[in-house]
Amino acid sequence: MPVTVTVRLIVTTKHSLVLLPGALQSSALLAPLASALAPFADVLSLDLPGHGGQPIPDTLNAHELAQAVKVELDARNVARTHVFGYSLGGYVGLLLAQAHPDRxxxxxxxxxKLSWTPEVASREVRGLDPDRILQKAPAFAATLEQVHAPQDWRLLTRRVADLLTQLGDNPAVTDAVLRGLTVPVQLSVGDHDRMVTVEETVGAYRTLARGRLLVLPDVTHPLEHSVQERLAPEIHTFLQATGGHT
Known part of the structure; x- marks a missing residue:
C-alpha cells in the first residue's frame, strides 16, 4: 500500500530594520548592532541629514528629519520597516511613526529624551559650543571632524544646538503624540543615564497605547559597543513580537 508523505515548506522572510544614530553621530556608530542583527533582519543604517558627511541644512527640524528618513525609504523601495533609534534617532523614529504609521x-x-523644557535644552546646549569642545575635549573635536568630513563639524554642532533649543521651546513628541501612536513602541534606557532619566522614560511608556519598557542596569547614555551587544537580543525579541515582515 503506497505511503503518502506530506512535506511542509516553511518560508521565512527577514524583518526590515532601519537604524538611526543620535545627534552628532553617524551610522558607523551602529556597525556592531547592524552586524549582530544581520542574521535576523535586512538592516539599513542611515545618517541623519547633515551628519556623516552629508550636506548640512540651513536648519535642523525634528519633523523634517523624519521626512528625510521617509524620502530615503522611498528611494530604497522599503515599503514598511521597524526602526531602531538611539537618542535623537529614536525621537525621529517616533515622529516617522506618527506621520507614516503605514510605513x-x-x-x-x-x-x-522625551521630556524637553527650555531649562533642559539650555543645559544640553551648553556642551555644544564648538570653541568649548576644542578647548575642553580636543579628542572629541577630532572625532567629530573625522566623522562628518568633508562638512564643517562646527557648523553642524551649532545646527544641533539650535534644534535642541527648538525642542525646549516647542517639543515635537508630546504626550498627545505618544498617546496617538498606533504602532508598537519599545522604550529603553540605562539606569545610569544622566541625560535621559528612568522616570521620564517610564512616564512616556505609560502614555503609549502599545508600549514596552526596558531598563538596562549599569548603562549610561553613550551607546558603547558593550551596550549594543546587550541591546541586540532585545531588538530581535521586539522584531519577533511585533511582526511586520516586508
Whole structure:
C-alpha cells in the first residue's frame, strides 16, 4: 500500500530594520548592532541629514528629519520597516511613526529624551559650543571632524544646538503624540543615564497605547559597543513580537 508523505515548506522572510544614530553621530556608530542583527533582519543604517558627511541644512527640524528618513525609504523601495533609534534617532523614529504609521512596523527607541523644557535644552546646549569642545575635549573635536568630513563639524554642532533649543521651546513628541501612536513602541534606557532619566522614560511608556519598557542596569547614555551587544537580543525579541515582515 503506497505511503503518502506530506512535506511542509516553511518560508521565512527577514524583518526590515532601519537604524538611526543620535545627534552628532553617524551610522558607523551602529556597525556592531547592524552586524549582530544581520542574521535576523535586512538592516539599513542611515545618517541623519547633515551628519556623516552629508550636506548640512540651513536648519535642523525634528519633523523634517523624519521626512528625510521617509524620502530615503522611498528611494530604497522599503515599503514598511521597524526602526531602531538611539537618542535623537529614536525621537525621529517616533515622529516617522506618527506621520507614516503605514510605513513603520514598530519603533525601538533607546536613550531617547522625551521630556524637553527650555531649562533642559539650555543645559544640553551648553556642551555644544564648538570653541568649548576644542578647548575642553580636543579628542572629541577630532572625532567629530573625522566623522562628518568633508562638512564643517562646527557648523553642524551649532545646527544641533539650535534644534535642541527648538525642542525646549516647542517639543515635537508630546504626550498627545505618544498617546496617538498606533504602532508598537519599545522604550529603553540605562539606569545610569544622566541625560535621559528612568522616570521620564517610564512616564512616556505609560502614555503609549502599545508600549514596552526596558531598563538596562549599569548603562549610561553613550551607546558603547558593550551596550549594543546587550541591546541586540532585545531588538530581535521586539522584531519577533511585533511582526511586520516586508
Amino acid at each position: 513603520v512596523a514598530g519603533v525601538f527607541a533607546h536613550a531617547t
